[in-house]
Every structure is written in structure tokens, then in C-alpha cells.
Amino acid sequence: MNFLENFELFGNIDQAQNFIQTMSSGRFLFSLVISYTETCEIPGITFAGADKDSIKFTPPADAEYLHYGYCKSIDKIPMTPDGKPTPALLTKTALESASIPHLTINAGSKISPQLPFIETSMTSGKNISIQDAMTDSQVSHAVDYGRIVGRSMASLTDTLVIGESIPGGTTTALAVLRALGFDAKVSSSIPNNPIELKNQIVTSALERIDSDHPYSIIAKIGDPMIPFVAGMLSSASSISKVMLAGGTQMSAVLAFASKIGFNEENTLIGTTSYITHDQSANFKNIVEKIADIPIISVDPGLKNSKHSGLKAFSEGFAKEGVGAGGSIISSMLKTRNNSEKFLELAEIEYHRLFTSL
Amino acid sequence: MNFLENFELFGNIDQAQNFIQTMSSGRFLFSLVISYTETCEIPGITFAGADKDSIKFTPPADAEYLHYGYCKSIDKIPMTPDGKPTPALLTKTALESASIPHLTINAGSKISPQLPFIETSMTSGKNISIQDAMTDSQVSHAVDYGRIVGRSMASLTDTLVIGESIPGGTTTALAVLRALGFDAKVSSSIPNNPIELKNQIVTSALERIDSDHPYSIIAKIGDPMIPFVAGMLSSASSISKVMLAGGTQMSAVLAFASKIGFNEENTLIGTTSYITHDQSANFKNIVEKIADIPIISVDPGLKNSKHSGLKAFSEGFAKEGVGAGGSIISSMLKTRNNSEKFLELAEIEYHRLFTSL
Numbered sequence: 001m002n003f004l005e006n007f008e009l010f011g012n013i014d015q016a017q018n019f020i021q022t023m024s025s026g027r028f029l030f031s032l033v034i035s036y037t038e039t040c041e042i043p044g045i046t047f048a049g050a051d052k053d054s055i056k057f058t059p060p061a062d063a064e065y066l067h068y069g070y071c072k073s074i075d076k077i078p079m080t081p082d083g084k085p086t087p088a089l090l091t092k093t094a095l096e097s098a099s100i101p102h103l104t105i106n107a108g109s110k111i112s113p114q115l116p117f118i119e120t121s122m123t124s125g126k127n128i129s130i131q132d133a134m135t136d137s138q139v140s141h142a143v144d145y146g147r148i149v150g151r152s153m154a155s156l157t158d159t160l161v162i163g164e165s166i167p168g169g170t171t172t173a174l175a176v177l178r179a180l181g182f183d184a185k186v187s188s189s190i191p192n193n194p195i196e197l198k199n200q201i202v203t204s205a206l207e208r209i210d211s212d213h214p215y216s217i218i219a220k221i222g223d224p225m226i227p228f229v230a231g232m233l234s235s236a237s238s239i240s241k242v243m244l245a246g247g248t249q250m251s252a253v254l255a256f257a258s259k260i261g262f263n264e265e266n267t268l269i270g271t272t273s274y275i276t277h278d279q280s281a282n283f284k285n286i287v288e289k290i291a292d293i294p295i296i297s298v299d300p301g302l303k304n305s306k307h308s309g310l311k312a313f314s315e316g317f318a319k320e321g322v323g324a325g326g327s328i329i330s331s332m333l334k335t336r337n338n339s340e341k342f343l344e345l346a347e348i349e350y351h352r353l354f355t356s357l
Numbered sequence: 358m359n360f361l362e363n364f365e366l367f368g369n370i371d372q373a374q375n376f377i378q379t380m381s382s383g384r385f386l387f388s389l390v391i392s393y394t395e396t397c398e399i400p401g402i403t404f405a406g407a408d409k410d411s412i413k414f415t416p417p418a419d420a421e422y423l424h425y426g427y428c429k430s431i432d433k434i435p436m437t438p439d440g441k442p443t444p445a446l447l448t449k450t451a452l453e454s455a456s457i458p459h460l461t462i463n464a465g466s467k468i469s470p471q472l473p474f475i476e477t478s479m480t481s482g483k484n485i486s487i488q489d490a491m492t493d494s495q496v497s498h499a500v501d502y503g504r505i506v507g508r509s510m511a512s513l514t515d516t517l518v519i520g521e522s523i524p525g526g527t528t529t530a531l532a533v534l535r536a537l538g539f540d541a542k543v544s545s546s547i548p549n550n551p552i553e554l555k556n557q558i559v560t561s562a563l564e565r566i567d568s569d570h571p572y573s574i575i576a577k578i579g580d581p582m583i584p585f586v587a588g589m590l591s592s593a594s595s596i597s598k599v600m601l602a603g604g605t606q607m608s609a610v611l612a613f614a615s616k617i618g619f620n621e622e623n624t625l626i627g628t629t630s631y632i633t634h635d636q637s638a639n640f641k642n643i644v645e646k647i648a649d650i651p652i653i654s655v656d657p658g659l660k661n662s663k664h665s666g667l668k669a670f671s672e673g674f675a676k677e678g679v680g681a682g683g684s685i686i687s688s689m690l691k692t693r694n695n696s697e698k699f700l701e702l703a704e705i706e707y708h709r710l711f712t713s714l
Contacts, residue, residue, distance in 0.1 A: 029513065067505075101512040106476070116506045119463070119476035148424075149473045155458040156386065156513040 003338040007329070008276060008297040010284045011269075016294030019268055023241060024333040026158030030095055030102035030245075030323060031149075031232075032066060033164045034059035034109040035225035037125035037133065040168025042201065044194050047080040048167035048318070054078075059165040060113035062088040062322050063104040066095070072114035077353060084312045085353065090300060090324040091163065093346045098331035100161075105149060107142065108224030120145045125223040128175055128205040132220045139215045139227045143260060146231020154236035161270070161330050162232060163245040163323015164225050172223040173252035175202045179209055179217045180255045182289060184248070185282050193280050214259035222256075225249070230257035237263035244268070245326020247275035247319065251286045254293075264293050270326030273299040274319035298329045300346070301339030307350050310343075360695040364686070365633060365654040367641045368626075373651030376625055380598060381690040383515030387452055387459035387602075387680060388506075388589075389423060390521045391416035392582035393467040394482035394490065397525025399558065401551050404437040405524035405675070411435075416522040417470035419445040419679050420461040423452065429471035434710060441669045442710065447657060447681040448520065450703045455688035457518075462506060464499065465581030477502045482580040485532055485562040489577045496572045496584045500617060503588020511593035518627070518687050519589060520602040520680015521582050529580040530609035532559040536566055536574045537612045539646060541605070542639050550637050571616035579613075582606070587614035594620035601625070602683020604632035604676065608643045611650075621650050627683030630656040631676035655686045657703070658696030664707050667700075 009016040040046045040055050049055035058078040061071040065088050071077055078086040095102055104113055108122040122142055125133040134142075154160050177184035185195070205221040218227050229244070230253050236242045242262075244250040250269055275283055276297040287295055303314035313319065328342060337345075366373040397403045397412050406412035415435040418428040422445050428434055435443040452459055461474040465481045479499055482490040491499075511517050534541035542552070562578040575584050586601070587610050593599045599619075601607040607626055632640055633654040644652055660671035670676065685699060694702075 101509060103509060105473075112476070112478070114478075116462075116475055116477050116502050116509075118473055119469070120473050121469070121471075145473050152458060152460060152473075 001338050001340065003332040003336055006299050006301065006332070006339040008273060010276065010295040010297065011288050012292050012294045016268065016296055019241065019294060020333065023159050028100045028159050028161055028330045028334065029153055029157035030100050030161045030163065030327060031105055031153055032063055032102060032323060033105045033107050033162060033225055033229055034063055034113065035107045035164065035166040035223060036110040037166060037168050037172050037223035038127035039129065039171050041127060042129060044197055045171055046167045048078065050079055050081055055167045056110040058167050059109045060111045062086055062165040063113040063117065064115055066092050066102060067115050073111055080317065084309050084317050087313065087318050087321040087324040089349060089353065090346060091322045091327040093342065093349045094327035094331035097337060097345050098334040100330055100334065107228040118149060120228065122224050122228065125172065128172060128221045129201040132208065133172065133222050134219045134224065136215050136219045139219045142224055142227035143231040146228040147235040150232030150234065150236035151239065154239035157240055159241040159243055160236050161243045161245050161323060161326045162229055163326060164229065164249055165322050166223060166225045169223055169225060169249045171198050171201055172221065173249040174198055175205050175221040176218065176226060176252040177255055177286060178202055179206055179221055182255060182286050184286050185280060195280065214256060218256060226253050226256055229253045230260060233257045233267065234260050234262040237266040241266050243270045243326045243330065245270050245323030247271050247283055248281065251283060251290065254287060254290045258290050264291050268294045268296060270296050270329040272320050272325035273297050274313060274316070275325065278319060296329050298325055298332065299339055300328055301343045305343060305347060307347060310346060310350055358695050358697065360689040360693055363656050363658070363689065363696040365630060367633065367652040367654065368645050369649050369651045373625065373653055376598065376651060377690065380516050385457045385516050385518055385687045385691065386510055386514035387457050387518045387520065387684060388462055388510055389420055389459060389680060390462045390464050390519060390582055390586055391420055391470065392465040392521065392523040392580060394523060394525050394529050394580035395484035396486065396528050398484060399486060401554055402528055403524045405435065407436055407438055412524045413467040415524050416466045417468045419443055419522040420470040420474065421472055423449050423459060424472050430468055437674065441666050441674050444670065444675050444678040444681040446706060446710070447703060448679045448684040450699065450706045451684035451688035454694060454702050455691040457687055457691065464585040475506060477585065479581050479585065482529065485529060485578045486558040489565065490529065490579050491576045491581065493572050493576045496576045499581055499584035500588040503585040504592040507589030507591065507593035508596065511596035514597055516598040516600055516687070517593050518600045518602050518680060518683045519586055520683060521586065521606055522679050523580060523582045526580055526582060526606045528555050528558055529578065530606040531555055532562050532578040533575065533583060533609040534612055534643060535559055536563055536578055539612060539643050541643050542637060552637065571613060575613060583610050583613055586610045587617060590614045590624065591617050591619045594623040598623050600627045600683045600687065602627050602680030604628050604640055605638065608640060608647065611644060611647050615647050621648050625651045625653060627653050627686040629677050629682035630654050631670060631673070632682065635676060653686050655682055655689065656696055657685055658700045662700060662704060664704060667703060667707055
């Protein structure tokens with residue numbers, strides 16, 4: 001099966017086909033933006049961590065695992081309470097198979113990763129259910145530094161792929177989308193998406209909004225990753241192609257970026273079919289409302305895995321994250337591997353991890 | 358005049374000519390490694406700062422100036438007590454004229470720069486005249502992280518250019534060269550090179566050496582920049598070309614790198630004629646004793662400047678530093694500009710700075 005048959009295209013289809021042509025012959029650089037919002041500490045909001053106390057280690061541990069193949073901040077790779085692995089497993093498999101270089105950016109993680117990383121002097125976001133996430137000046141700082149980092153990275157590659165690791169980020173993303181006027185239904189790392197809980201948090205958070213200035217909105221109900229990645233997109237998209245690798249959270253980035261400006265002609269979203277097929281969310285419609293850009297969605301073929309931990313991704317657990325979808329798309333464009341081959345490689349990595357642990 | 362007539366080649370001449378051929382058609386990435394050794398606090402050792410208290414701001418300020426065109430940590434660009442500008446002025450002019458991207462790496466600077474930078478979790482070096490610079494494990498950490506950063510950066514370019522900003526670094530470099538068995542006479546940022554003072558410091562420092570293990574030697578009498586850049590060289594030189602941009606300090610890096618291993622076929626030193634013509638030093642002989650690599654030396658033509666602050670570089674003030682020589686060589690290879698054109702651009706930048714200040 002040709003790998004292109006594992007892709008689905010939405011939004012600006014012509015541009016998607018054009019990107020597929022040009023990207024496959026070019027260089028890729030994957031950047032992982034790690035951050036933190038105390039919103040993730042609300043019980044039941046996220047499964048991105050084995051328990052409440054380990055959630056804050058998930059972003060640095062994702063970065064360490066991508067780099068070293070194991071973690072330093074925690075003893076095992078991040079997993080859900082019942083032992084399902086972080087989507088970084090898919091990202092790692094994809095980047096390795098295609099020898100795509102990657103860099104880690106600390107944009108407000110509570111814990112610094114134990115590897116060299118790009119420092120941005122940003123602090124974590126507060127819990128939006130009880131207080132403002134950031135100050136307006138912290139949002140400006142995030143956008144400014146994002147612009148600087150985006151400019152540097154875009155000048156070193158043909159396609160800059162941006163992924164994120166921020167537990168609880170789908171809730172802040174939902175708040176940002178709603179505040180910016182989009183009737184969003186978001187995906188979650190949890191199969192029985194706690195929609196009620198999220199809606200309660202978002203509704204109470206939205207009450208604090210007293211200005212329609214985008215910076216003020218992000219400060220009140222967003223998280224540090226959103227303005228930083230929006231800043232990266234706004235500068236990088238004038239230099240290279242930029243693939244936002246993610247689902248709901250990247251649609252919130254896109255919504256804010258449309259307020260500060262970016263080059264649509266160089267921008268696309270890369271994600272998994274688990275996001276674009278998620279009935280509980282309306283990801284594609286939101287993106288199409290925000291910008292005339294392509295969405296490339298890939299089916300990683302995990303439903304055929306013999307490992308329950310991998311099969312779970314196809315069943316609604318952690319559908320996306322750590323730039324998994326965009327990394328798989330990038331690796332397939334570079335290697336021409338199809339989902340069958342990708343699954344084979346992911347199972348080897350899964351086996352390596354879970355026999356070595 | 359053809360820019361090649363502004364170059365002088367030493368060491369492995371064939372390889373130098375080969376590099377000149379291939380580099381000019383490729384991509385460059387400049388990395389500035391900022392660090393600190395308390396050795397610079399010894400009165401009379403360095404002029405890299407307007408006064409004793411401002412020396413520690415020189416490395417971050419050099420990085421900020423390269424990036425923004427002005428400094429954030431201090432109100433003016435770094436200069437000598439009598440107002441001669443940092444060699445970063447030459448680096449800035451060179452990188453801008455050739456649109457060469459650059460990244461800042463914090464490898465033990467006492468002050469963090471106010472821009473996004475690569476963080477390495479390294480601490481400053483101690484004053485080698487009174488105590489060990491680092492612990493052995495800090496040296497291992499520097500080498501390990503240097504290897505990681507070197508590998509990442511080399512995968513993003515064809516030629517990785519490495520410059521440094523570490524006040525007092527020629528003294529620790531002298532100590533490292535002597536300890537590793539090279540009878541080095543080093544250059545200095547001061548025209549009447551305080552050779553006596555440096556020799557006293559180095560002699561007393563060498564007395565603390567009780568092992569011939571290279572890591573132990575660096576820990577006792579080196580500085581954090583040397584093992585970090587040596588680590589960068591060791592990994593990067595197996596992936597891309599690496600130009601060590603500097604004089605005395607880069608010869609010390611080379612001496613230590615020869616103990617941990619690097620690929621000579623991808624390595625060269627780029628510096629200014631003010632270093633290679635320095636009668637008080639024996640830079641060329643030292644490099645030739647360490648490795649069979651090329652040295653490319655460029656005459657920036659500053660002796661013809663109408664500004665005393667630029668002319669001073671040709672008179673022995675801050676002959677090199679912040680990767681000035683290597684940046685000028687890289688920019689000339691990319692733009693085919695000769696020294697005359699470079700001087701013109703440097704004078705425009707000098708004028709911009711000293712009328713805007």
C-alpha cells in the first residue's frame with residue numbers, strides 16, 4: 001500500500017497536495033515545546049501521568065525519552081494510570097526512522113528536562129478554573145520569544161514541525177477557542193472525554209474575561225504554550241513551511257495566531273486520524289473557520305497492533321500529543337514508509353521499552 | 358581585490374583549499390558559546406569590560422548585541438575601559454552581511470542572556486589561581502552536553518562555526534596548553550600582553566595538578582567553555598564541517614579535543630591575521646603540533662579604518678573573540694566580499710552604534 005493512501009486531506013486540499021510534493025524532497029526539523037498549566041491538577045482532567053504527582057514530570061520526561069530513548073526525570077516513560085504509553089513513543093519511532101533532527105524548547109515547564117534545551121525564561125500557567133493563567137506581559141514575552149525561536153529554527157530547515165507536551169492543555173485550548181468565538185468541542189487524552197467537567201471549568205474561566213484583546217484573553221484563560229507556538233508560527237511561516245503537529249491544542253494556537261498574523265501559504269496542520277475522526281470533537285470545522293490551510297491526517301494503523309498499549313491509541317486514548325501525527329506524516333514523506341511499516345517499527349520500540357523496563 | 362587574497366593558509370594547506378571550495382557553496386550556522394571563569398576577576402588579566410563589575414555581563418551582552426543589535430543586560434555594547442568595542446561588532450557585521458543564522462549557548466555564563474538560548478545546566482569556572490576550576494563530574498557533564506549540542510547543530514548545517522565569549526579565557530587556555538605539554542605563548546585582549554602575570558597564575562595553578570587524566574587537568578586549571586566546545590567538536594565533526602572560530606582559546610579546545618577524539622578531516626580553525634601575526638604568541642606552531650588541520654587567517658583590513666575604535670583591533674586590542682575571524686571568513690566565502698567591502702560595512706555598524714549610544 002502506498003503511504004499516501006494512509007493520508008486524508010482536509011481544508012485547503014490543493015495546498016495540501018502541493019505541500020506533499022515539495023516537503024518530501026526537503027529537510028525537516030522537529031521542535032518539541034514543553035510547558036505546563038496548573039489546570040492539569042484538577043482531578044479527572046488528564047491521564048497524562050501515572051498519578052497526580054507525576055503529571056508535572058510528563059513534559060520533561062517526553063523530551064528526555066525522545067532524545068535518549070529513556071527518561072531521566074522519572075524512571076519509566078510517561079504513561080496513563082493503567083500503563084498506556086505516552087504518544088511520544090509514536091513520535092520517537094517516526095523521527096528515528098527518518099533521521100529527522102529535533103530540539104526541545106522549554107516554554108514554561110514546571111520541571112526542566114535533563115538535556116540541553118532552548119530556554120525562554122517563561123513560567124508555568126496558573127489553573128484557569130480559579131485565577132488568570134498569566135499576566136498580559138507574560139503573554140507578550142511568550143509571543144516575542146516564540147517569534148525569535150521560530151525565526152532561528154525556520155532558517156535551519158525547509159519544514160519546521162512543531163509539537164507540544166502540556167498536560168491539561170486541551171482544556172485551556174477549549175477555553176481559548178470559545179473565548180475567540182469558536183463553538184469548539186475538543187478531544188481529550190481520555191476516551192470518555194470528561195466534557196462536563198471541562199465545560200464547567202471553561203465556563204467559569206470565561207467569566208473572568210473583561211476585554212476582547214487577544215493577549216488579555218490568553219492571559220486570563222490560556223496557557224504558556226499557545227502564545228509561544230503562535231509566535232513561532234508567525235515568524236517561521238514567513239521563512240519556511242510550518243507544520244503544526246497536533247489536534248485541539250494546535251487549533252487554539254491557530255486561532256490566536258490569526259490575531260497576531262502568520263503566512264497561511266506556508267502553514268499546515270498534521271495530525272492523526274484519531275483526531276479527525278473523533279465524533280466528540282469538531283476539529284476540522286474549527287480549523288476551516290480559522291484559516292484557509294490544509295490539514296493532513298494520517299492513520300498510523302495502530303488498530304492492527306498486537307500490543308494493547310499501541311492499539312489503545314486507535315481506541316481513543318491519547319489520540320495525539322508530542323507531535324505524534326505530524327512526525328509520522330513527516331517520516332512517511334521522507335521514507336515513503338506506509339502505516340504497515342510504521343506499525344512494525346512502533347511495535348519494535350514498544351517491545352524494547354516494555355521488556356527493558 | 359579578490360577576497361581570497363585576504364586569506365592566509367597555514368597547517369594542512371590542501372585541506373584548507375578543499376574547504377574553501379566546498380564551504381562557499383554550503384550553509385553556515387554560527388554558534389556563540391558564552392561562559393565565565395572567575396580567573397577574569399584577577400586585576401589586570403582582561404580588558405573585556407568597562408570595569409571590574411561589568412566583566413560578568415560581557416558574555417550575555419555580546420550575545421544580546423549579536424541578536425538584537427543592542428544589549429539588554431547592560432546599556433552599551435561591551436567595551437574596554439577606554440571605550441574600544443567588543444569584537445562582536447565584527448562578528449555582527451559578518452553574520453548580517455551574509456545572512457548566517459546564529460544560536461547562543463549558555464555554557465556556564467554567570468549571567469543568563471536576555472534572549473532565547475540553549476541551556477546546558479553548567480556553572481561558572483572558579484579562579485584557577487586559588488582553586489580548582491570545576492569538579493571532574495562537571496567536566497564530564499560539559500563534554501556530554503557539548504556532544505549532544507554539537508550533534509544537533511551539525512545536523513542542521515554544512516559548516517558549524519563555533520565562537521566563544523569568556524573573559525579571562527586566554528589565561529585558562531594557556532594553563533590547559535601548558536598542562537597538556539605545549540609550550541604556549543598566548544595572545545591577549547591587551548596590547549602589552551601581561552605575560553608575567555599570566556605566567557605566575559598558570560605556574561601556581563599547574564602545581565595543583567596531580568593526575569595526567571585530561572578531565573582532571575581541565576577540572577583543575579581549565580574553564581567550562583573548553584570541555585563543552587571540545588565535546589561539540591567531537592560529535593559535530595563526524596556529521597558536518599566544523600570551524601573553530603578563535604585564537605589561543607580554540608587551540609586549547611583543540612588540545613583537549615585531541616584527547617577525547619574528533620574528526621580532523623572535517624575540522625579547521627578560522628581566525629584573524631592579528632592572531633596569526635602576533636609575535637608574542639606561537640599560535641600556528643601549537644595548532645600544527647596538536648592536529649593536522651588547516652588554519653585560515655583573514656585580514657579584516659581594519660588598519661585602514663577611519664575610526665580609532667576599529668583601527669585598534671589591528672593594533673593588538675582584542676585581536677579576536679566572539680568568533681570574529683571565523684565569522685568574517687564564513688561571510689566572505691558566502692558573499693565574496695573582500696576586506697575593503699567588509700571594512701565599509703563594519704564602519705557603518707560602528708557609526709550606527711556610536712552615534713546611537
